[in-house]
Amino acid sequence: MADWLAQNGLLLGLAALDGLSNAAAIFMVAVGLNLVFGVLRVLNVAHGSLYAIGGYTAASLGLLLAASGLPEWFSLPLLLVAALLVGAVLGPPIEKLLLRPTRRYEPVLQLLITFALFMILEDLQKLVWGVQPVVNDAPLRLLGTVDVPFGADVIPFTTYQLFVLPGVALVTLIALAWFLRRTLSGRMIVAVTADAEAARAMGIDAGRVMLLTFTAGAALAALGGALASPTVSLVPGVGAQTIVLSFAVVATAGLGQIEGAAIAALLIGLGRAFAVYFEPELEVVIPYLIMVVVLLVRPQGLFGVVETRRI
Amino acid sequence: MLRLEGVSVAIEGAPVLREVALHVPPGGRVALIGRNGAGKTTTLRALMGLLPVQQGRIALDGQDAGGIPAHHRARMGIGYAPEERRLFGGFTVRDNLLLPAQVLRLPRAELERRLGLVLTLLPELRDVAPRRAAGLSGGQGKMVALGRALMVGTRAVLLDEPFQGLAPALALRYAEALARLREALPEVAILITESSPALLRSLVDRSYVIERGEIAPA
Numbered sequence: 470m471a472d473w474l475a476q477n478g479l480l481l482g483l484a485a486l487d488g489l490s491n492a493a494a495i496f497m498v499a500v501g502l503n504l505v506f507g508v509l510r511v512l513n514v515a516h517g518s519l520y521a522i523g524g525y526t527a528a529s530l531g532l533l534l535a536a537s538g539l540p541e542w543f544s545l546p547l548l549l550v551a552a553l554l555v556g557a558v559l560g561p562p563i564e565k566l567l568l569r570p571t572r573r574y575e576p577v578l579q580l581l582i583t584f585a586l587f588m589i590l591e592d593l594q595k596l597v598w599g600v601q602p603v604v605n606d607a608p609l610r611l612l613g614t615v616d617v618p619f620g621a622d623v624i625p626f627t628t629y630q631l632f633v634l635p636g637v638a639l640v641t642l643i644a645l646a647w648f649l650r651r652t653l654s655g656r657m658i659v660a661v662t663a664d665a666e667a668a669r670a671m672g673i674d675a676g677r678v679m680l681l682t683f684t685a686g687a688a689l690a691a692l693g694g695a696l697a698s699p700t701v702s703l704v705p706g707v708g709a710q711t712i713v714l715s716f717a718v719v720a721t722a723g724l725g726q727i728e729g730a731a732i733a734a735l736l737i738g739l740g741r742a743f744a745v746y747f748e749p750e751l752e753v754v755i756p757y758l759i760m761v762v763v764l765l766v767r768p769q770g771l772f773g774v775v776e777t778r779r780i
Numbered sequence: 781m782l783r784l785e786g787v788s789v790a791i792e793g794a795p796v797l798r799e800v801a802l803h804v805p806p807g808g809r810v811a812l813i814g815r816n817g818a819g820k821t822t823t824l825r826a827l828m829g830l831l832p833v834q835q836g837r838i839a840l841d842g843q844d845a846g847g848i849p850a851h852h853r854a855r856m857g858i859g860y861a862p863e864e865r866r867l868f869g870g871f872t873v874r875d876n877l878l879l880p881a882q883v884l885r886l887p888r889a890e891l892e893r894r895l896g897l898v899l900t901l902l903p904e905l906r907d908v909a910p911r912r913a914a915g916l917s918g919g920q921g922k923m924v925a926l927g928r929a930l931m932v933g934t935r936a937v938l939l940d941e942p943f944q945g946l947a948p949a950l951a952l953r954y955a956e957a958l959a960r961l962r963e964a965l966p967e968v969a970i971l972i973t974e975s976s977p978a979l980l981r982s983l984v985d986r987s988y989v990i991e992r993g994e995i996a997p998a
Binding site for chain 1: 828829830849850851852853854855860862866867868869870871875879880882883884928932
């Protein structure tokens with residue numbers, strides 16, 4: 470054991486750091502998926518495509534910025550701009566034109582519609598950005614690296630992945646929890662999630678809450694993609710990979726759990742990173758293994774609440 | 781205040797209400813009596829705009845309800861206490877009471893005045909106000925649902941089977957609360973559904989009977 474640690478200690482540290490930044494991006498996507506499911510009761514399969522489009526848009530805007538000769542540090546706030554742009558442009562039409570008119574039909578129809586949308590957006594993305602990898606790591610290079618002390622050694626790691634990615638995820642987590650608990654708009658979202666009909670009878674415009682929640686969820690997914698974009702090269706299929714990962718996170722955490730989604734994202738992000746370094750052939754299966762083990766023990770998810778009693 | 785004329789409602793293709801008529805005058809206390817499955821809840825949900833009306837007309841305060849979205853009822857002064865209580869379990873009782881008034885963006889003073897009024901009419905809510913609604917017993921929950929309906933129901937409240945499943949002592953307290961309500965707020969119309977007419981005799985001044993989706997004056 471001691472020998473193994475001496476040999477692999479650094480890898481262990483590197484895996485932990487990688488897992489953390491990985492988890493941050495998945496969290497952003499999963500938390501949006503969770504919110505949207507809670508309020509609209511539709512499992513949005515196209516949610517991963519919004520992540521991909523957020524990533525591509527951020528990379529394209531970043532490349533434009535580099536060509537324009539404007540200061541390089543603009544590339545950081547540009548990530549947020551890209552996410553808001555994608556959320557605002559794609560969110561409202563999807564909710565209004567596809568989901569709202571089909572709300573009174575069986576839930577499976579809406580599931581199929583979001584699946585169709587996923588396929589359309591995947592092709593649209595190939596049409597716009599092609600199939601060659603798109604890379605813009607300007608934000609990553611801009612901030613350089615830090616030496617993370619690890620035992621007697623140091624691990625050089627990018628500042629962006631160490632601080633920016635997890636930092637934004639943490640701020641999102643805290644802001645979202647505060648918003649849902651402490652503001653009237655947030656409480657209206659919670660009320661519609663709990664019981665849309667009762668919320669309507671209490672004067673809440675549930676349709677409007679759904680539109681805003683869907684748009685916010687789309688922006689969160691796009692933000693996850695935009696934040697992750699400097700650390701990866703974007704290729705077709707990244708949307709599909711993201712949606713299955715965030716399904717696993719949401720199922721592991723339990724529906725309606727914001728903090729739970731953060732912990733589940735951390736578990737799955739770390740699990741994947743450790744697999745990449747030590748048992749690469751397990752990388753793909755690890756998230757589902759974690760999900761299955763959790764659901765076997767707690768079918769409602771790690772933090773899910775069993776239905777409140779009615780009588 | 782509330783009027784149904786020749787109203788038919790179907791749920792998933794099955795007719796539930798057949799050309800029913802019912803009238804609750806301003807400040808009136810009206811009971812709708814019928815067995816389980818007769819269509820009592822459907823009548824109230826149709827009034828609240830939560831179900832589409834196939835045929836006929838619903839009028840609220842003389843206005844045709846057809847063009848009024850469900851969530852505007854609260855603004856019109858109509859409160860609703862559903863049969864299953866349907867409280868927001870994660871919120872405290874106090875927050876459940878305040879939510880509909882906050883959604884209407886009532887001024888702080890008006891909010892406090894209404895909360896004070898509700899707590900005067902339903903003093904048992906004072907003790908449970910800081911507790912989470914999910915932890916309440918059925919009877920306490922019914923009281924909270926009544927209080928929540930009264931927070932916005934300045935013109936009318938719709939109470940769906942409030943006595944259903946209540947222990948006799950609690951049912952008595954609930955009836956006393958309704959009597960106090962009648963004293964304190966005579967202008968608020970009440971439409972109350974129940975399966976047994978005996979409980980309501982002293983509380984209402986008009987009754988309808990509903991049977992298999994058809995309503996007749998009692």
